[in-house]
Amino acid sequence: MKKITKKMVTAGVAATMVASLGIAANAEEATYKVGVCQLIQHEALDAATQGFQDALTEKLGDRVTFDVQNASGESVNCSTIINGFVSDQVxxxxxxxxGALQAAVAGTSDIPILGTAVTDYATALDIDDWTGTVGGNVSGTSDCAPLEDQAAMILELVPDAKTVGMLYCSAEPNSEYQINAVTEALKKLNPDLEITNYTFADSNDISSVATSASESDVIYIPTDNTAANNTEAINNVLEPAGVPVITGEAGICEGCGIATLSISYYDLGYTTGEMAYEILEEGADISTMAVQYAPNVTKQYMADRCEKLGITVPDDYEAIEAE
Incomplete structure (x- = not known):
């Protein structure tokens, strides 16, 4: 029989302690449940949600689960979804x-809230003294590309324009924010421009409002969720009318525009996921986290529409590959 020495016993006890500590460490690894409220389904918001999930999954693996719910464009649905998340103690x-951010802020002051694809947090949350940080239990990322550059793009591509139509949803405060900023920038570039707002309340009157807007020399559509979900209806009116459309993001541009100054919504969501990791795993204080912006913007265009309209596109634009 093999003799058991004191050294062997000591080694065995040490190994057992190490194994026990390993089990305890694994047992103490936190798991997280994250609720995702997406206002409406369209390409840009889908990409932001995917980027967010990918970032957290890459860092946490199966220690994070997601409850992803879509509000179908209805604010009341956002409130219902958020209330469910609060009840589930995500x-x-x-x-x-x-709309999702506003519902979340109204629904809880305790659970950390990260927004994404929100253009201007001060406008969305009615903050007067904006400093770049929301405070409380809220932070996130903004999808706002430089609005002065978007205004310059309108006149760069349609330099002879005398009338500009602003087409957007009146129910989206961030759309109005963008319209006001682009209008101001356009007036500085060309004080003689005639600028008219064409607003629709929801998807039901988009076609009729687009028809009214078609008398413009060029149309601008901001990062508007209702417009993004109805680009086919807009294009069915404006393309036959031969009216060029500059848009606030690539998804809308692909559906009905000629050009955009765009960001990557996937990258934006990914950045938001990294912020979530800092909060959940590293104990970052969300109240001190500044709202972050997309690091890069890209001039993009739709080659076929530009060719049909006879629009010359500068070399620093990238073609959007239509699916």
Whole structure:
């Protein structure tokens, strides 16, 4: 029989202690449930949600689960979804788009809330003294590309324009924010421009409002969720009318525009996921986290529409490959 020495016993006890500590460490690894409220389904918001999930999954693996719900463009649905997340005691809420963010802020002051695809947090949350940080239990990322550059793009591509139509949803405060900023920038570039707002309340009157807007020399559509979900209806009116459309993001541009100054919504969501990791795993204080912006913007265009309209596109634009 093999003799058991004191050294062997000591080694065995040490190994057992190490194994026990390993089990305890694994047992103490936190798991998280994250609620995702997405205002409406369209390409940009879908990409932001995917980027957010990918970032957290890459860092946490199966220690994070997601409850992803779509509000179908209805603010009342956002409130219902958020109330469900609060009842389920999720560890963090991703509010994808302005309506979702507003519902989340109204629904809880305790659970950390990260917004994404929100253009201007001060406008969305009625903050007067904006400093770049929301405070409380809220932070996130903004999808706002430089609005002065978007205004310059309108006149760069349609330099002879005398009338500009602003087409957007009146129910989306961030759309109005963008319209006001682009209008101001256009007036500085060309004080003689005639600028008219064409607003629709929801998807039911988009076609009729687009028809009214078609008398413009060029049309601008901001990062508007209702417009993004109805680009086919807009294009069915404006393309036959031969009216060029400049848009606030690539998804709308692909559907009905000629050019855009765009960001990557996937990258934006990914950045938001990294912020979530800092909050959940590293104990970051969300109240001090500044709202972050997309690091890069790209001039993009739709080659076929530009060719049909006879629009010359500068070399620094990238073609959007239509699916």
């Amino acid at each position: 560890d963090l809420i991703l509010a994808n788009a302005t």
